[in-house]
Amino acid sequence: MAEFIKRYGSEEACERALFASRWPQGWRCPKCDCEQSCTFYRDGRKYWKCYRCAHQTTLVSGTLFAATKLALSQWFLALYVLTQTKNSVSNLELMRHLGVCYRTAWRVKHKIMQAMADRESTRQLAGRVEVDDAYLGGEKPGGKAGRGSENKVPFVAAVQTTPEGHPQLMRLDPVSGFTKEAIGAWSKIALMESTLVVSDGLNCFPAVTESGATHQPHRVGSGRQSVEHAEFRWINILLGNLKTSISGTYHAFKFRKYAHRYLAEVQYRFNRRFRLKDMLARLLRAAVLARPRSESTLRLATVRTC
Ligand SMILES: [Zn+2]
Numbered sequence: 001m002a003e004f005i006k007r008y009g010s011e012e013a014c015e016r017a018l019f020a021s022r023w024p025q026g027w028r029c030p031k032c033d034c035e036q037s038c039t040f041y042r043d044g045r046k047y048w049k050c051y052r053c054a055h056q057t058t059l060v061s062g063t064l065f066a067a068t069k070l071a072l073s074q075w076f077l078a079l080y081v082l083t084q085t086k087n088s089v090s091n092l093e094l095m096r097h098l099g100v101c102y103r104t105a106w107r108v109k110h111k112i113m114q115a116m117a118d119r120e121s122t123r124q125l126a127g128r129v130e131v132d133d134a135y136l137g138g139e140k141p142g143g144k145a146g147r148g149s150e151n152k153v154p155f156v157a158a159v160q161t162t163p164e165g166h167p168q169l170m171r172l173d174p175v176s177g178f179t180k181e182a183i184g185a186w187s188k189i190a191l192m193e194s195t196l197v198v199s200d201g202l203n204c205f206p207a208v209t210e211s212g213a214t215h216q217p218h219r220v221g222s223g224r225q226s227v228e229h230a231e232f233r234w235i236n237i238l239l240g241n242l243k244t245s246i247s248g249t250y251h252a253f254k255f256r257k258y259a260h261r262y263l264a265e266v267q268y269r270f271n272r273r274f275r276l277k278d279m280l281a282r283l284l285r286a287a288v289l290a291r292p293r294s295e296s297t298l299r300l301a302t303v304r305t306c
Helices: 002-008 011-022 072-084 091-098 102-120 180-190 205-211 225-249 255-271 273-289 295-300
Strands: 037-042 045-050 128-136 153-161 167-174 196-199 214-217
Touching: 002 011, 002 072, 011 072, 011 273, 072 091, 072 102, 072 273, 091 102, 102 255, 102 273, 102 295, 128 225, 128 255, 153 180, 153 225, 153 255, 167 180, 167 225, 167 255, 180 205, 196 205, 205 214, 225 255, 255 273
Parallel strands: 128 196, 196 214
Antiparallel strands: 037 045, 128 153, 153 167
């Protein structure tokens, strides 16, 4: 926190950091890439006007922060809170941290989660990957109780490990169900061709070979359990952590509607857990690259599934 305040403790410091993240080589026109501009102020806000095409830009236009009424220092505090905590923070906690109303906190959180989801959407796992079927919602978020129960969102949990079995990267993707079609489609997005997929042998998982991956089923519960369970050590630990994190933070959220964002948030933080110091600057860059989204767009979102 002390370091955060030192670096981003004033509105001016946040403006400088955002400018540097957006235009590291100096201002450029987002329309025509021209480097020359004149600046003027309107309603207390600084504008850059392109010499060539007359396009007008503010520091936040065209980014995640577009049309915001919040101070940048509040946005930076939200980025800090959402990257530096081990578990997630609820809208209510964020509301208290930022000193804003619940609806504003909701918007801030969902915009940031969407930027995280955008960043993680193209990630592909490779090498040895443990996969498992899991559910969000119902009595046990992240748990496996009651496959097929109605109010739950099924998702594939996949973790890439080193050959020695240490976890490296993770993907968490809602799917329409645990069918061969859904898993086949998922595998083409989530896995590199060379991947070795280790699963518990659920009927749908052989479809991962559609991506070119090799499938190695380990049937748990058919004797030699202790040995076989070792294959799923990390996926089980991570699903346990996910359950604790989500049930400890959120009493209820609309799993079906927003599951992809909440899962992407967990995935984003996990995949950057060894670069905690850089995480805020990287998320700021993601926010600069994310396109602006209105609250109505965010509320319309449905679970992106394979
Ligand atoms: Zn221009």
